[in-house]
Amino acid sequence: MTAVDDTATAGADAGAADATSPEGVTVMADLRSHLRKSKAGISGIIICSVFALVAIVGPWLPFLPDPAKQSLPDKLTPPVGWGGTWAHPLGTDQLGRDILARLIDGARISLLVGLAAVVIAAILGTTLGLIAGYVGGKIDTLIISAADVQMAFPGVLAGLILVAAFGPSVWLVIVVIAISSWMVFTRVGRSLVLTLKTSLFVEASELSGAPSSRVMWRHLLPNLVSSLITLCVLELAAAILAESAFAFLGFGVQPPRSSWGLMIQQGRNYVTGDGWWIVTFAGLAIAIVVLGVNLLSLWLQSFNDVAEREQIILERPGG
Amino acid sequence: MLRWLARRIIAAALVVFVVTSLVFVVTHVFTDPATVSLPLEATEEHRADRRAALGIDRPLAVQYWDFVSGLVVGDLGESFWQDQPASKLVLERLPATLKLVAGATAVTVLLAAPMGMLAAWWERRFADHAVLGFSMASISAPPFWIGYLLIIVFAVQLGWVPTFGSRGFVSLILPSFAIGLASAGRLAQMTRRGIVEELRKPYAVTALSRGFSRSYTIVHHTFRNVASGFVTMTGWELTRMFTGYTVVIEVVFAWPGVGRLAIHAIENRDLILVQAAVVVLATLVVVTNLLVDIARRMIDPRVELA
Numbered sequence: 001m002t003a004v005d006d007t008a009t010a011g012a013d014a015g016a017a018d019a020t021s022p023e024g025v026t027v028m029a030d031l032r033s034h035l036r037k038s039k040a041g042i043s044g045i046i047i048c049s050v051f052a053l054v055a056i057v058g059p060w061l062p063f064l065p066d067p068a069k070q071s072l073p074d075k076l077t078p079p080v081g082w083g084g085t086w087a088h089p090l091g092t093d094q095l096g097r098d099i100l101a102r103l104i105d106g107a108r109i110s111l112l113v114g115l116a117a118v119v120i121a122a123i124l125g126t127t128l129g130l131i132a133g134y135v136g137g138k139i140d141t142l143i144i145s146a147a148d149v150q151m152a153f154p155g156v157l158a159g160l161i162l163v164a165a166f167g168p169s170v171w172l173v174i175v176v177i178a179i180s181s182w183m184v185f186t187r188v189g190r191s192l193v194l195t196l197k198t199s200l201f202v203e204a205s206e207l208s209g210a211p212s213s214r215v216m217w218r219h220l221l222p223n224l225v226s227s228l229i230t231l232c233v234l235e236l237a238a239a240i241l242a243e244s245a246f247a248f249l250g251f252g253v254q255p256p257r258s259s260w261g262l263m264i265q266q267g268r269n270y271v272t273g274d275g276w277w278i279v280t281f282a283g284l285a286i287a288i289v290v291l292g293v294n295l296l297s298l299w300l301q302s303f304n305d306v307a308e309r310e311q312i313i314l315e316r317p318g319g
Numbered sequence: 320m321l322r323w324l325a326r327r328i329i330a331a332a333l334v335v336f337v338v339t340s341l342v343f344v345v346t347h348v349f350t351d352p353a354t355v356s357l358p359l360e361a362t363e364e365h366r367a368d369r370r371a372a373l374g375i376d377r378p379l380a381v382q383y384w385d386f387v388s389g390l391v392v393g394d395l396g397e398s399f400w401q402d403q404p405a406s407k408l409v410l411e412r413l414p415a416t417l418k419l420v421a422g423a424t425a426v427t428v429l430l431a432a433p434m435g436m437l438a439a440w441w442e443r444r445f446a447d448h449a450v451l452g453f454s455m456a457s458i459s460a461p462p463f464w465i466g467y468l469l470i471i472v473f474a475v476q477l478g479w480v481p482t483f484g485s486r487g488f489v490s491l492i493l494p495s496f497a498i499g500l501a502s503a504g505r506l507a508q509m510t511r512r513g514i515v516e517e518l519r520k521p522y523a524v525t526a527l528s529r530g531f532s533r534s535y536t537i538v539h540h541t542f543r544n545v546a547s548g549f550v551t552m553t554g555w556e557l558t559r560m561f562t563g564y565t566v567v568i569e570v571v572f573a574w575p576g577v578g579r580l581a582i583h584a585i586e587n588r589d590l591i592l593v594q595a596a597v598v599v600l601a602t603l604v605v606v607t608n609l610l611v612d613i614a615r616r617m618i619d620p621r622v623e624l625a
Contacts, residue, residue, distance in 0.1 A: 152605050153338045156563040157597050161342055164585045164593040165350045237459070244461050245567050249582060264464060268571075272482060276471050283464030291459035298455075 034303050041299030047292025055107040064098075067105035068256055071096035076275050091277045093267060099278060102258055103285050109259040110286070113170060113252070114239035117177035122232050125182035126224065129189025130216045134197065144190070147183035155180030155242055163251045173252040177242045181235050188231055192224050233297040237290050244286045260286045324613070331609045336387075338601045342594055343386050351375050352590040356399060373399070373591075395595035400587040405595035409577055413599065416576035419498070419568070420560045422491045426499030427506060427556055432549070434503070435510025436537055442515055450507055457504035462564050466497035466571040482572075494572045498564040502556040509552050513545035547619035554611030558604045 035041045054061075065088075072095065078084040079091040079099075090099040132143040159176040166172060196202060197220075205219050246252045247261025255262070260282045267278025346352065353369040361369075370376045374385070389395065395406040438450035457465075473493060474482040481490045517523055518533075518541055526536045566578030573579070577596050584592035 149334055149337050149341075152334050152608065153341070153601055154558070154562040154604070156566055157601055160566070160581050160585065160593055161345050161597050164588075164590050165345050165355060241461055242563075245463065245563065248461075248463055248567065249570065261461075264461075264467070268467065271467050271471055272475050276475075279464070279467045280471070283461060283467065286464065287456075287460040290461075291455060294455055294459050 031303065035299065038299045038302070040295045040302075044292050044295030044297075044299055047288060048296055051107060051111065051289045051292065054104055055111050058104040058107060061104065064101050064104065067097060067101040067258065069097060076270065078274075079277050079281075082277070090281050093263075093278050094270060094275065099263075099281055102263060103260070103281060106258045106260045106263060106282075107285070107289075109170070109253050109257065110240060110243055110247075110261070111289070113174055113243040113259075114177070114236055117174045117239045117243075118181070118232055118236050120174065120178040121181040121235065122185050122228060124178070125185025126189045126221075126228060128182070129186040130193055130220060130224075132186065133190035133193025134212065134216050134220065140190075143186065147186050150179070150183045156245070159246060159251060168251045168254060170252055173243060173246045176246070177239050180242070181238065184235060185228065185231060188227060189224055192227060193220055196220055196223055230297065230300040233293060233300055237293040237297060240286065240290050240293065320616075323616075327609060327612060331605050335602050335605050338605075339387075339390060339598050340383075342597055342601075343383060346590055346594050347375070347379065347382060347386075350590075352399075355590045356588045390598070395598060396591040398584070398589050398592040398595075400584060400589035400592060405592045406599075408580065408592060409595050409599050412575060412577045412580045415574060416561075416565050416569070416578065418491060419494055419565055419574060419576060420557065422495030423498035423502065423560055423564070424553065424557060426495045427502040428553060430499065430503035431506035431510060432542075434507040436514065436542065438507065438511040439514035439518065439541075440534055440537055447511070450511065454504035454508045457500040460501070462497055462501055463567045463571050465500055466494065466568055469493045469497055470571075490572075494568050494574055497568050497571065498560055501564075502559070506549070506552055506556065510545060510549060513548055514541045517541035517544050547615050550614050550618060551611055554607055554614075557607045557611075561600055561603045561607065 035045070071092075074088070074092050074096040075094055077088050077092040077096075080086060080089050082091075084091050088098050088100070090103070092098055093102070128143050132140045155176055158180060159173070162172055162176060202215060202219055205215050210219075243252065243259070244261035244264075247259045248265045250262075250265060253259045253262055255266075263282035264279050267275060267282065270276070271279050351370070351373075353366060353373050353375050357366060357369060367376070375382065386396075393406055394404070395409070397403070398405045398408055401408055434450045434453070438447040441447050470482055470493065473479050480492055514537055518527075518536070523536055523541055526540050527533065531539075565576060566581065568574065569576040569579040570582055577600060581593050581596035584590075584596065
């Protein structure tokens, strides 16, 4: 009996150790060599790091005017190349504020909201997915039905009703984005658990008397990590876009604080006249950072080929 | 088929019921239309009056029963901003939104199918990379920003189309593209991947080795097998349009649809009207999903849907 027990635990631990050393080291090495061959991966990482860095050190950058400083004589100065000067490289907005400084200032909110929403969605969704897949039965049915209903009630609709009820705020936007993407993690997590559940290391761990919580967190979760990270990156792109849409509609950050979506909303009355640069540059910032995240996700997908899992997300039962 | 259909319709009705109930919980349990409609400094007396006028002083269960029985006959309450039945206001705006979604779907399908086929035809060649580039750019740019860029270039600089509002067919062009480009980008990649996978299957290899050209095989053999997935994805894009894109794009182009109505209702603190708009849009999403399932089953009899 002890002998069986020992081999069983050893097997279980080998399964659990998947994401750490020593196999973890080779995974990292594989990842790096795969990255070197992938233009998409390299450009994605460069774009994301630059934006993350700018968002973090933004306020301490030298030579940058105060993003909130208004100067009406300088209002609607065009960018360099269209008659502007290097005092305002990307021009100024309708209140004479420097656009480059405002873009850098807005990067924080735009990226933080998306990131926070994805982290919340991932934690909530994965937990529910693990439980649904591992415990099964009525709980599984309940969680999956909730996910199906959520699919029929996507973010913007929930956002409309919640903003109408509670008024606009950044926290509300984070919550709305999180509740409109948790089910993606639940579905993927659940389907992976269903396939892993029958594997030897899970059975071994169960036979050696591990409680369900230990099986779920120590043995199943580590095996989901790589797919879940890929999914997080994919969802991050959607979350940043969603944040910009909510800010544009006036649901999120309120002036005088700023985000890229809000800049587009404030500059939109100038698109037809002399002020196309406000909307253009703010949107460009969103587009470039989302492109970076998308490239990163493209590379991660090609690395652990989630085509199959993606099919699972896309294949929605009726709702 | 009939039994399956009946089951699907019942399931869809159930989802509509659950979603509308959730909406009711937000609008009547967490807060209420009277509180939302009044400014913060309103007196308690004022609030009580408004509550009585809206029937919110009654027990929640009675209100819920009213709400549900109203839904069944299409009564979504009174808008106090416009002093009219909310359902009438929403239904008046619905055709404009449907027109916009139809235009965007046309753009999506007409761009995505040929681009996906071209990319698969010249797999790993220039056309493939170009289509991938288009897809990445279109899914990364926020649709409302694409809308403004289209306005700047085609309405302001070139003056080909009107900038805002809905004046006939021409004014539908820019908003349709603003919504449809991202959907086309996603769909084109999905089509390409589907065809490339199918081309490796024995039947396609046989067709190719019998001397059919790659383009003939793609159009006549593989695309049909991808069609079911294509319809499903198009349906998903439709639901995205109903729930997200149209709201934002209607604001950009001052398009008189349901989404813009909802935004105006929020600005005017009219919770009942927002609720009506959301209920109608959510129902459209459920109906779209149902239609997609039916279409999928008709195209590909192998699809066994639970």
